[in-house]
Amino acid sequence: MTVKRLLIGGSLLFCALLVWGFLTFFERYTEERDRGWGPEARRNRFLAAEQYLAAVGLEPRRAENLSVVNGLSADATLFIASSSLVYNPQRVAELLDWVQSGGHAIVVARTEGFDVEEQRSEARDWLLEALNVSIMQGHEEYDFAQPLQQLLGEDAELGPQQSPGEALREYNRRIGKDDSTQKEAQAEIAREKPRNPEVEPQDLVSLTSDSGVEFQLHFNASHLLYHPGLDDNTVADAPVFWARVWRDDEAVPFMQFERGSGVITLLTDSEIWHSQRIGHFDHAYFLQLLAGNGEFVFLTRPRFESLSYLARKYAAEGFFAGALALLGWLLLRARRFGPLQPAPEAKRRSLLEHISACGHYYWQQDHCEQLLRGQRAELLRRLSATDADPGSRHKLAERLSAATGLSEHDIIASLWGIPAASEESFTEHMRTLQRIEAVL
Known part of the structure; x- marks a missing residue:
């Protein structure tokens, strides 16, 4: 316990000595340095x-x-x-x-x-x-x-026979001195430097x-x-x-x-x-x-x-606007309701698949009988057998059978029979009608 108190007391005494030394030897002073023209002065002459x-x-x-x-x-x-x-x-x-x-x-x-x-x-x-x-x-x-005076401040002024490179080296030499020497140099420059440039009196307007x-x-x-x-x-x-x-x-x-x-x-x-x-x-x-x-x-x-100046000036606003746009895009892409749907097929179906789909659609909508009746009526019109009697139908079936190679029964069923009730019979009747149409 005694050792702990000694350590605490020694630490407090050491801190007090540091504070006393700082307040005793610290000297505050201000120094004004010319850094040249600012951005507003360069933009506005x-x-x-x-x-x-x-x-x-x-x-x-x-x-x-x-x-x-x-x-x-x-x-x-x-x-x-x-x-x-x-x-x-x-x-x-x-x-x-x-x-x-x-x-x-x-x-x-x-x-x-x-x-x-x-x-x-x-x-x-x-x-x-x-x-x-x-x-x-x-x-x-x-x-x-x-230009050197605008860039480096009032201390960088060309002498009568001094090039810009020599003036820049002289300026760097001056700012590289210690504080006391630099203050003396600045005071000397301020005493020697006139406010007005050296001008012949005849060039002045009074x-x-x-x-x-x-x-x-x-x-x-x-x-x-x-x-x-x-x-x-x-x-x-x-x-x-x-x-x-x-x-x-x-x-x-x-x-x-x-x-x-x-x-x-x-x-x-x-x-x-x-x-x-x-x-x-x-x-x-x-x-x-x-x-x-x-x-x-x-x-x-x-x-x-x-x-470049506008980009530096509005960098914060541009970054904030970009962040908001990115956040909105992420929210839009992440929003979803219900289960995820499968992606649609990118390929288009073939012509045969398209014809098959159309046929199934017409069959489900009971449009196939109408198609069959229309095909029959067109062929009978071309054969001039729209109102033919049974004898005439039989003779016409014989001629068509000889020309197409189909049976007379199939020809009579396709031209004058009962409309198809199934997909297979509808397909057979349409195939028969197409073969008859091909020999006309």
Whole structure:
């Protein structure tokens, strides 16, 4: 009993020491690691813009068809990701009518299919034609692609003279360090890494808001917009505001038109509001200035999910539905009432069996006498002996006996005798009548 108490006391003391050591030396800390973009950010390029607008008090939402303009209020803002979504004159008229009532439309001009040599687009753009705007070749195309940053997070950024392979090896080297060294490296990277990319000052567009705040924008000027009103103030329906990237540019990256009580903002670069670029310079502030006081609708191209994504998304529902279908099939196959019936024969019976079955059926239904009488009447008609007397019958029986080899008694019994009362006599009479018919 004493040994047992000592063991229990020692165990309790050991547990108490473990708890005291854990509470004394355990230190809780949190660490935030950037794992790159999530699935929603990869599917929606304007996710950061939506979250920013929601943070400043607006009501962003998404749409996939221009028919949404029929239900928008006059103080709403409609962002159209491509002017190709305004695909016919009727849609152009609906959009312009809504703008004239006070709406604000932000439209990105379609640049896909633009022929650099001929300075024209392969497809017709109804909205640009209505605004008398054309697409022109701009400066050398900028490179905004940062695939490693989207895949591995904010730490994976290419250096000035660094290839993607070198950047990936540098990223793996950093995450392989111990915790203290990794924290110091992350702090150093955060201090050295600027918010904006390195851009020549002449490539920036500097604007001033109505409140006197100066802000800068960085457009992709590979394609620019041109309107005759940029060079001639007397042109009707000219843009009321625009900005050039370089002073000697003939075209501009964006321009604004007034139509009635509303405004149309036309630009060629929508990537300034993509998730990877909205944080650069003052792009987010520019989007806030363009937004009205009502809801903000993003009209983008319809996106259809891949089959593999839908299979992963609805795997649980598909498995549950398949299990229910399998259970229903098993219940259906297992249901049975009464004794099990033998399987029917797969073979079809022969012609002789079929004739025999038909004969038995007619015999049971008393149809054989009718068949025999019909056969007799047909033969007597052909022999012209329907109303023959006994003498004529005897002479006819002699002739038929000589021709068929049958006895006169059998011939007279078959033609004028009593109908058969049994199966054997019926068969004999029918065979005799058939032999007589054969010699006629």
